[in-house]
Amino acid sequence: MSGKSIVGSFRKRGAIDWFSTVSYVSSMLLLLIFILAPILFVFVGVFRVDTGWGFDNFFRYWAIPSMRKGLWNALTAGALTTVFSSIIGLPIAYVMTRYRFPAFNLFKVLLTLPLIMPPFIGAFSIVVMLGRNGIITNLLRDILGFQLSQGFVSPSLMSVVIVQTIHLWPLIYLNTSASLSKIDPSLEESARNLGASGLKLFYRITLPLAIPGYIAGVFLTFIWSLSDIGSPIMLSFGKYAPSQAFWELVRVEGIVEFASVICVILTLISIILLILVNRFVSLKEYATVRVGAASSTIIKQARGWVAVGFYVLLLLVITISTLPHVGTFIIAFAELPKYGSWILQGLNLEGWTTVFGRAETQHLVINSIIYATLAGLIDVLLGALIGFILVRKKFVGKTFLDVMSIMPLAVPGVVIALGYLFFFSTRLPGTTFRLSSFWFILVIAYSMRRLPYSVRSSHAVLQQIHVSLEEAAQNLGASRMWTMLKVTIPLMYAGLIAGGTMSFLTAFTEVSTSLMVQPLHGPLGVHARPITLGIYSEIQRGAGGYAAAGALGVIQIVIAALCFYFVNRVVGETGELSIGVG
């Protein structure tokens, strides 16, 4: 594709639009270098063997039973987590979109909390609460005589599924409710008018109409589960593909090629899934038939026993899924009970003095704030630009740009992390400089992983902003730039702020790249490690590091909660949060 044809294709829609051309070329280049190239690098590298090229790495991998088992376990966990998340998420989505009751808004906020479970320490605190010697396990034994020799969670696949479900079910809830709340009430009313009611109405009309959102939720849950490094490690459950990829990288006698093989397999699985999702749910056909919305008469006030039932359901779910948060606070502030007991030994602020006492740990927090802020800004800017040219412009390679910008969504985080580690640790031609030793690589990795969401959200917002609003401004004499500044951007404002904050948040709690790509120089000097890596290594230090890990986890939870609060204030009732894959 030549530069001439790009400009030419822009020209069709009016004067030479240097602004669009520059946005197009630069975003295309950025995505090629920072999304496509690292992933391709892994894919190509996996076929390289001593003798040249071949499938040897796959055969070697496949020959090891524990590796096969790890892959099988990851797929099983993904499927089971999706099933359990659906069992919790679907009813809650229905209740939260069709009913109103006192304290509704409070519940709405509480129900999204599980998603901001701090990495490692969240899963770890589930063990502290529910493990064989867990606080709650012991408490139930002493109070109710309820004996569980292994605790609720143990080093088993089922426990991985439990931890993942506690963390991920809101993905199903949020995506399904987005679909549910968009259903034109007259579609259900007409079914009732023709005689449908109750369950029949639900599974013949409501459910099929909510399928696009639900399937999106299923897909995200599955992919997220498939890139979960943290929970299996914290549960000491070894045979789990993503964690295995990580171990093969960091173990002294690890086989680096196996990490690549795992990544390639995981990527292929998710791409196949994405294609299936697109084939079975033709999303476009669902979207079209909507002339206008009737009054939202289908939202009912819950009263009496129905309301009581809702409260019981919601409180139960919230109690269980905020266990990681409660546990993290306990670890951060309390002296943990003696073996076999559930009684906390009193206040313990050692973790905090550790965190704030050393420059290295102070820098963890500051680094992550810097990284995440920059990643959020990049996402806002790049997301808006790419969204803008995708919606408003016609040009060669549009589909390609579209696919590239969505790719990080379909590719497990561990794959991108590995791609970054391999691709950017090659020396820049003619120098000794490696991009991977420079802290900014983490910023780029964070922003690229979250980019699909900011592109999608500005894409969606721009489609709702009718082009005539911009044309009206131009008709009255405003230039393109002025129109963008005075009309388009103000209309996108809430979406951009919300998107940027969510990018910040995911970057702040990101796991895969934080763990694998370890730059040598940070913005403040030698310490470049982000907070997630800090939590991991504190826990690895053993009992002495738990409190500090807990304190870091509390910092993550508090900052995340502030972000949620802020986004809710900006976006308000009407907006939607797109909460994404970490």
Next chain:
Amino acid sequence: MKVVNVKLVHITKRFEDVTAADDVCLDISEGQFFTLLGPSGCGKTTILRIIAGFTRQDFGDVYFGNRIINDVPPHKRNTGLVFQTYALWPHMKVFDNVAFGLDFRDSMTKDEKRKRVNETLNLVGLEGLENRLPSQLSGGQQQRVALARSLVIEPQVLLLDEPLSNLDAKLRVQMRTEIKRIQKRLGITTIYVTHDQEEALSISDEIAIINMGAVQQIGAPRSIYEDPDNSFVAGFIGLANFLWGRILEVDESGLTATLTTKEGLEIITELDPDEIWEKGGDVIASVRPEAIVLHEYGSTPSPINRIDGSVRFTSYLGNRVRYEIKTAWGDTLRVDAYNPRHQYVFKEGERVSMSFDSRDVKLIRTE
């Protein structure tokens, strides 16, 4: 098909501070094409939703036949409601959309169902489109699917909520004749909601004019237009020129009256023999634009019912010319001159005289 009459008795519904239905009483007989007509936001859709069961009235009863159906849920009422937005399910093909309601009716075999759906699709002129998705249909076709879906269940009552408002003007006229044809053929009791008076006048057996939740007048199209009960109806249906005045005298037969307007103009009018008018009563004399004839200034054939003025505005509308005439006392009267092809068209600023037949003056009591 079991056809019923529908009765609304003292139906009242308030939404916070808006009264959507204010003591509405309607008696719609079997097989009638009945229209609820009113400006947007007047409460006509609320009345329809009360009949369908989607909105619960605060007071009053709804009857289907002799049965009070207040407590019957929507899915048991056996009404066929056609939504303004059509509300076709995007995930079902045309056939499945139409067949949907049959699943909740007396058990039918697959073949019977297929036959019934196909018959109905033929009735609305959609044969051959069974396997399309709603998104693959034009607006007019979607409208027909919505109609077929409501008809296939053989409802006791057909309810149509502004079904044509999303179609373009030509299609709208075509579809309304179509709806009327189908309704006549099936003989089904039909309640139709619209804000379009031409639509209402052309297809209804009876019309109820609604304003601010209250029924203003019920009657056949002709009597609504020619005999409006109050100034709202006279002004809403077609256009009317209002002259405020007082009855000066009623002749012995009770068939003609003389009145003076506020401005001292004398008007002679024929009276409806059913109504009794008292001398000295305050009235509004309403005259339709098409009932007024324009003349060159001073050349009216008789001095009775004559008003002078000057042309303020002329608009040529093809089949007629609409004038706005400014009277000596500053009011504006509207006058329609039909078939202007061979007529002199008065220019703006020209002085003219207007006259009208005493039979074309309709008296309305002031409230």
